[in-house]
Amino acid sequence: MSAALVVENLGVRYGGVTALRDVSLSVDEGQILTVLGANGAGKTSMLRGISGLVSSTGTVTHHGRTLGRLDAAARARAGLGHVLEGRHVFPDLTVRENLHLGSLLSPKPAEGVERALALLPELEEMAGRKAGRLSGGQQQMLAIARAISGSPSVLLLDEPTNGLAPMLVQRTIDVIGAIQELGVAVLLVEQRVEVAQALGSEVLVLQRGEVVGTAHGTDDDLEDRIHTAYLA
Amino acid sequence: MTDFINNVLIPGAAGGATAGLFALAFVVMYRTTGVLNFAHGQLVMLMPLGVLVVSDLWGLPVVLGLVVAVLVLAAVVLMEERVAIRPFVQSGHAMPWILSTLGFSVVLAELMAIPYRAQPVRFPWGISAKAHDLGGIQVSWAEIAIVVAFILLVAALTIFDRRTTTGLRLRAVAQDKDGAAAIGISPGAASRLSALIAGGIAAITGLLIVSTQLVSPELGLTFLFNGFVAAAVGGLDSLHGVIAGGFIVGIVGQTAATYMGGNYVQIAMFSVLLVVYLTRPHGLFGRASVRAV
Numbered sequence: 054m055s056a057a058l059v060v061e062n063l064g065v066r067y068g069g070v071t072a073l074r075d076v077s078l079s080v081d082e083g084q085i086l087t088v089l090g091a092n093g094a095g096k097t098s099m100l101r102g103i104s105g106l107v108s109s110t111g112t113v114t115h116h117g118r119t120l121g122r123l124d125a126a127a128r129a130r131a132g133l134g135h136v137l138e139g140r141h142v143f144p145d146l147t148v149r150e151n152l153h154l155g156s157l158l159s160p161k162p163a164e165g166v167e168r169a170l171a172l173l174p175e176l177e178e179m180a181g182r183k184a185g186r187l188s189g190g191q192q193q194m195l196a197i198a199r200a201i202s203g204s205p206s207v208l209l210l211d212e213p214t215n216g217l218a219p220m221l222v223q224r225t226i227d228v229i230g231a232i233q234e235l236g237v238a239v240l241l242v243e244q245r246v247e248v249a250q251a252l253g254s255e256v257l258v259l260q261r262g263e264v265v266g267t268a269h270g271t272d273d274d275l276e277d278r279i280h281t282a283y284l285a
Numbered sequence: 286m287t288d289f290i291n292n293v294l295i296p297g298a299a300g301g302a303t304a305g306l307f308a309l310a311f312v313v314m315y316r317t318t319g320v321l322n323f324a325h326g327q328l329v330m331l332m333p334l335g336v337l338v339v340s341d342l343w344g345l346p347v348v349l350g351l352v353v354a355v356l357v358l359a360a361v362v363l364m365e366e367r368v369a370i371r372p373f374v375q376s377g378h379a380m381p382w383i384l385s386t387l388g389f390s391v392v393l394a395e396l397m398a399i400p401y402r403a404q405p406v407r408f409p410w411g412i413s414a415k416a417h418d419l420g421g422i423q424v425s426w427a428e429i430a431i432v433v434a435f436i437l438l439v440a441a442l443t444i445f446d447r448r449t450t451t452g453l454r455l456r457a458v459a460q461d462k463d464g465a466a467a468i469g470i471s472p473g474a475a476s477r478l479s480a481l482i483a484g485g486i487a488a489i490t491g492l493l494i495v496s497t498q499l500v501s502p503e504l505g506l507t508f509l510f511n512g513f514v515a516a517a518v519g520g521l522d523s524l525h526g527v528i529a530g531g532f533i534v535g536i537v538g539q540t541a542a543t544y545m546g547g548n549y550v551q552i553a554m555f556s557v558l559l560v561v562y563l564t565r566p567h568g569l570f571g572r573a574s575v576r577a578v
């Protein structure tokens with residue numbers, strides 16, 4: 054297996070505030086890496102640094118290619134998908150139009166849309182509805198489908214289960230598993246330990262902008278260790 | 286009734302189309318960048334001035350003048366986008382871009398004053414503003430042209446917006462800049478394209494308003510203000526909203542001019558703006574709040 058995404062010494066600062074310091078990680082094709090952290094730990098800053106939505110220090114390498122000073126749009130075109138915190142679907146465009154725009158990153162857009170709908174067939178019946186009219190859970194599914202329709206090789210997911218009903222949390226976990234099976238490298242950021250457990254993924258624990266530990270989703274004591282980290 | 290048509294409706298519609306054309310350019314730029322371009326008045330005058338310089342001062346064919354003016358306008362618009370607009374996109378503050386676009390307009394006006402030493406000049410190739418009598422109704426070709434051009438331009442841009450992938454991309458940027466960047470739509474490309482479209486609107490506006498305006502590097506603030514009011518009424522991010530916004534501004538302004546006197550036009554405009562601020566801060570069709578400006 055080759056590493057699809059390698060991050061070395063990533064740092065993010067907002068003016069004088071350091072949100073992320075010296076984070077290094079790597080995700081292989083078809084692998085899920087879950088980064089767990091409490092509110093304000095720096096999870097979103099890490100993903101936005103990787104995808105280029107905020108400027109960062111350190112290096113991000115995608116399939117051996119250093120992304121350097123590429124902006125977010127160029128990184129997306131290179132195959133780095135990012136499902137943003139807060140969904141960020143286009144509210145006045147229909148579900149179909151949202152997917153169509155996402156699929157333009159794909160070498161074969163029509164196939165990209167097909168792949169996304171195969172993953173999330175429930176979107177099909179809402180195809181003509183404006184994204185802004187969907188429920189939060191439906192918007193989350195659309196945001197994931199829009200990213201997948203672009204055929205990314207790496208997918209960054211920012212708290213996709215946030216605010217979802219328990220049934221939808223399970224659905225999201227299943228969808229992430231299916232995305233992994235497509236061979237996509239998934240970097241997932243979460244507050245819920247049970248998501249990492251259900252996926253059985255590798256885990257990094259982020260605290261105040263720094264990685265403070267590694268674990269595995271199948272570890273028996275994962276929950277205790279995370280809670281200790283959250284409370285620290 | 287004929288009096289009302291001649292004194293209010295027709296001039297109101299023509300004035301409304303003018304305000305609407307300014308509003309259209311504002312909206313095109315604002316929705317992808319969050320910037321209102323205070324140099325738009327100069328951009329509007331650049332086209333007729335360019336034609337005058339090439340064809341009147343240099344004595345070359347008018348067609349050549351049009352070509353040169355279009356190229357100069359495109360270059361200026363792209364330069365403005367690069368130095369005075371893009372650096373301030375999404376900065377979250379209005380002050381920097383107010384100063385940068387205003388500064389750009391001052392520089393442009395000074396450069397544009399050079400050929401005719403700041404003297405206003407008549408544009409000899411404009412559409413005739415002479416009134417024709419159609420069964421008691423007085424209307425000129427210039428009035429008809431500006432109203433028709435305005436409506437056609439809004440229709441064309443609306444179709445472009447909804448039916449083409451490029452239009453869809455611009456709408457995506459307008460609705461969610463981070464969401465658009467995350468799927469590979471470059472905000473820089475969107476703002477450049479918006480600037481070129483706004484430049485095209487400026488070119489058409491310029492060639493139409495010189496029927497009744499002298500060409501000068503300073504196109505009064507009233508044009509910008511009425512355009513802004515029209516955009517605010519329709520919704521700062523709504524293309525088709527400028528039809529309603531433009532004609533409301535035109536008719537209200539002309540009603541005030543006819544029944545109260547010319548001094549009351551701007552008071553009426555300002556009242557329209559206040560009513561919008563207080564009752565519908567998103568305008569009739571928009572999402573973006575004018576309070577943000």
Ligand SMILES: Nc1ncnc2c1ncn2[C@@H]1O[C@H](COP(=O)(O)OP(=O)(O)OP(=O)(O)O)[C@@H](O)[C@H]1O
Nearest residue numbers: 067070071072090091092093094095096097098099
């Ligand atoms: N745009 C910003 N400007 C200034 N500080 C910011 C900005 N965004 C985040 N921060 C700060 O950086 C730190 C990390 O925030 P970040 O949003 O990355 O955390 P998070 O782990 O994603 O939190 P959450 O679970 O609430 O989403 C916090 O202290 C936050 O206040």
Ligand SMILES: [Mg+2]
Nearest residue numbers: 096097098138
């Ligand atoms: Mg976050």
